[in-house]
Amino acid sequence: MHALSDSADQVKTPEETYGNLRVQAETLAHNANNFDFLRLFAACLVIWYHASCLMGRSRDPLGQLTGNATDLGALAVSIFFVISGYLITQSFERSKSILQYAGARFLRLFPAMFVLCVLTACCLGPLVSETNWQHYFSDNDFWKYFKNCLFLETYVHLPDVFMHNHYPIVVNGSIWTLPVEAFMYSITFLLGVTQVHKSKLLMTLIFAALVVADMQIYSTPSGGLTPFLWLPPLTATAKFAIMYLGGALYYLYRDSVKLSWQAAALILLLLAGSYHTPHSRLLEYFCIPYLVMVAAYFPAPYLRNAAKYGDFSYGIYLYGFVVQQSIMHFTQGHISPAKFIFLSLATSFICAIFSWNFVEKPALSLKRYLKPA
Numbered sequence: 001m002h003a004l005s006d007s008a009d010q011v012k013t014p015e016e017t018y019g020n021l022r023v024q025a026e027t028l029a030h031n032a033n034n035f036d037f038l039r040l041f042a043a044c045l046v047i048w049y050h051a052s053c054l055m056g057r058s059r060d061p062l063g064q065l066t067g068n069a070t071d072l073g074a075l076a077v078s079i080f081f082v083i084s085g086y087l088i089t090q091s092f093e094r095s096k097s098i099l100q101y102a103g104a105r106f107l108r109l110f111p112a113m114f115v116l117c118v119l120t121a122c123c124l125g126p127l128v129s130e131t132n133w134q135h136y137f138s139d140n141d142f143w144k145y146f147k148n149c150l151f152l153e154t155y156v157h158l159p160d161v162f163m164h165n166h167y168p169i170v171v172n173g174s175i176w177t178l179p180v181e182a183f184m185y186s187i188t189f190l191l192g193v194t195q196v197h198k199s200k201l202l203m204t205l206i207f208a209a210l211v212v213a214d215m216q217i218y219s220t221p222s223g224g225l226t227p228f229l230w231l232p233p234l235t236a237t238a239k240f241a242i243m244y245l246g247g248a249l250y251y252l253y254r255d256s257v258k259l260s261w262q263a264a265a266l267i268l269l270l271l272a273g274s275y276h277t278p279h280s281r282l283l284e285y286f287c288i289p290y291l292v293m294v295a296a297y298f299p300a301p302y303l304r305n306a307a308k309y310g311d312f313s314y315g316i317y318l319y320g321f322v323v324q325q326s327i328m329h330f331t332q333g334h335i336s337p338a339k340f341i342f343l344s345l346a347t348s349f350i351c352a353i354f355s356w357n358f359v360e361k362p363a364l365s366l367k368r369y370l371k372p373a
Contacts, residue, residue: 021250021257021293034296035083036307042076043316046174047324047348049073051341054324055333056166066275070284074239077177078284080317081184081240082292085247088185092192096371101192103370105185108314109178111363112355114149116318120171121145121158124322128329131160141169148175151182154232165328174321176232177240183231184244200252207245211285214238218281239281246289257293264294314360315352323347 049072052060063071088105095101121142129136136142139159148155154176157169167173191197196206217234231237250257271287274280324344327335335343 021254034303037303039313040306042079043313045072045076047320047344069275069280078243078288081243082247082289085244086251088188089248089251092188100370104367107363112360115359117146125158129160130163151179162325162329172321180240210242242285250293259294310356312352315355316348319351320348
């Protein structure tokens with residue numbers, strides 16, 4: 001979700017190269033794309049989406065427009081996974097060893113998550129919990145919360161926190177996607193070491209098989225509510241796994257993919273028209289990845305500087321829900337939607353700035369030790 005692509009040797013302006021995905025991926029410098037902006041945009045969308053939920057509103061604006069077929073949260077996470085599929089596949093191909101690939105993924109995800117868990121469980125939790133500290137620190141939920149650092153299962157509860165909020169005892173509802181993210185990193189590793197990812201045909205068949213399976217699951221009365229392995233329910237897991245593979249396919253087919261904002265406009269109209277029909281979920285799998293690629297390489301110089309002072313998207317994503325629950329707790333819900341969203345974004349940005357400068361950036365600097373001699 002937050003992979004860092006390597007800089008290329010030859011630098012061209014986006015205006016000179018827009019239209020060919022291989023040229024975009026291999027001849028532009030790292031900061032000559034809009035991936036950083038899109039991640040930042042998606043992280044802010046997640047906060048906007050959760051604002052509706054945490055204030056007790058049933059649907060956000062996009063949910064209302066689409067008849068609840070999708071919402072801002074699902075759109076944001078889809079953007080994250082498409083970008084991850086594209087950049088992580090690229091990262092695997094550029095890695096010089098298995099250790100370099102695995103270590104880079106570990107350094108990107110684990111340190112920030114560990115600090116989040118410590119600050120949330122050990123500092124914030126006791127302040128907003130209605131139980132005494134002795135019971136709080138001995139409760140099983142307190143200790144299970146640190147299992148989030150394993151990226152296997154998601155534990156969003158802490159003992160008796162936020163009891164008067166719309167979502168009591170839930171401390172962080174955003175991190176449920178991170179085990180899916182880590183799982184897809186493992187899938188990229190398996191597809192890479194077995195050389196499956198070198199076959200465009202096999203990768204396309206895997207993508208198509210998952211789409212067919214997902215549509216079968218989605219159409220069942222249960223809606224795919226059975227968990228897959230240790231991951232969230234199949235409906236959510238499959239959707240974002242497919243988005244990830246969609247991004248990976250765009251990297252593998254970069255020789256033949258042509259980017260066009262005119263085509264993107266038509267695809268956007270097609271996707272918008274599919275909502276309120278049974279076909280919107282299927283069309284999302286083919287439309288959203290292309291729209292993300294077009295947006296990522298659209299020649300917009302100002303957007304390319306989104307990470308000039310740091311990549312804050314991961315920090316915003318990690319801390320956003322915690323910040324919003326805290327605001328609702330300390331204001332007792334007496335806050336307007338506009339103020340709630342503004343304060344949530346501002347505070348989350350501050351947390352993300354500290355996370356980037358004191359945790360994520362120092363951790364990523366250790367990647368230099370992963371390169372072979």
